[in-house]
Amino acid sequence: MAINNSSGDNLQLNEVIVAMVPWPEHGHLNPLFLLSRFIASHNIPVHFLCLTARNHDLKKRLQGVRRNVTDENLHFCDLSVPKTEAESDKDLLLENLGKSICEKCHLLSKNTKRLVIINDCLMITYIRDLHSIPNIKCYSFHFFSSFVRYSTFRQILHIVDEDQDKLVQELGDEFPTVESTFGPHLEEYIQEEREWKLNSGVVLNSFRELEDKYLDSFAIHAEDITPVWCLGPFHMLLESSVDLLNRSAQHVSLEFLDKQDANSVIFVSFGTTTTLSQEQVNELALGLEQSSHKFIWVVRDADDERLDTENNSEGKDGKVVLPEGFEERVEGRGMVVRNWAPQLEILGHPSTGGFMSHCGWNSCMESISMGVPIASWPVHVDQPYNTVFITNVLKIGISVWKWSRREEIVPAAAIEKAVKTLMGTPEGEEMRQRAVELSNKIKNSVSHGGLARKEMESFISNITDN
Known part of the structure; x- marks a missing residue:
């Protein structure tokens, strides 16, 4: 597995380094890319660990735009896999990608007092070797809404909720089931996620005024006390985030x-x-x-x-x-x-x-x-x-x-x-x-003094404070 770090390997010792671990498909890449720029804007080095081809696409998005000076803190770590393996077996590709990510995180951990890893929740299966790194904190990014998270867990865990039951009764067979959407393996994934010991918190592309009810309900019914940060909408994290599109x-x-x-x-x-x-x-x-x-x-x-x-x-x-x-x-x-x-x-x-x-x-x-x-x-x-x-x-x-x-x-x-x-x-x-x-x-929520803005500041404090 070849690793090409476009930012170089001679890193100075930092108080905190963030490693971003996306699921390598564009619907998952884009929000974590925006989150990366937001974290980098706080003078925190961020390393985006992804396949070379995907990173190439993201680099192109930064070409010719009005870049914030703190984008210099954003580094693309290009990971490659043998094409013959990738073409024949997607799961093998992901296993190899996971090994490369863990190798890179081990290297990064030697250059910082704390390595913060923000991983797409789907990558948990492939990054188990992170357990051996002593100075890490991991945060799981969920690409779907709180409503989806709660509704699917509720079906699998057979949670009784009068409001949700009423909605299901009203919609009948129009209310989606886990089988008709995520397929038969979601329960296995949920179990794996609940057994994941490294999780220091969950990051969502949402905001509390929109989904607070489902956040609270999930925590109560699933007996989940993991901290949750609603940092969305991610495209509004940076006041200048629209500059990513200014060439259009x-x-x-x-x-x-x-x-x-x-x-x-x-x-x-x-x-x-x-x-x-x-x-x-x-x-x-x-x-x-x-x-x-x-x-x-x-x-x-x-x-x-x-x-x-x-x-x-x-x-x-x-x-x-x-x-x-x-x-x-x-x-x-x-x-x-x-x-x-x-x-x-x-x-x-x-x-x-x-x-x-x-x-x-x-x-x-x-x-x-x-x-x-x-x-x-x-x-x-x-x-x-x-x-x-x-x-x-x-x-x-x-x-x-x-x-x-x-x-x-x-x-x-x-x-x-x-x-x-x-x-x-x-x-x-x-x-x-x-x-x-x-x-x-x-x-109002993302503006200074708003609830979402305070949540953003809380998250940055959480990953940087000792």
């Missing part, structure tokens, strides 16, 4: 939005892990066309599943074929963006009034923080739970299609109805107003 200032989608009325455009994007079938693409195109509403649609295939492959997500040449004549028919009203689009800036633009999304938690947090309601179209894992949270708990969105009918092609009529409801009805406007209220709460 002239992106064609933003030029399009500049010409539209307030709240008149729906943004359609399904993240980096979803590939729609050709039949589904055709139905989505027809639904958007028949809705008569303005839209921006990001059309792309899912990222390459091979973890050792350079993603190049911002220049991905998708092979999705749109119906003949579609773009000509919607010209001036709808825009198709192939490959990458500046999602955060699009959601933050005053002309954007809705978001049709797979409801991944990163996208949910971005949409909520920008005050944009969601037409939810979940595909797998935590997304169906997020849909319930968005539509039935927060009431800032609608479901495009029933989760119980997820194996079916979503017809154009359902897509058209969802767009019209979200963008052109009093019901949709009420959702928008609730989303704006939540957005204002977030902005």
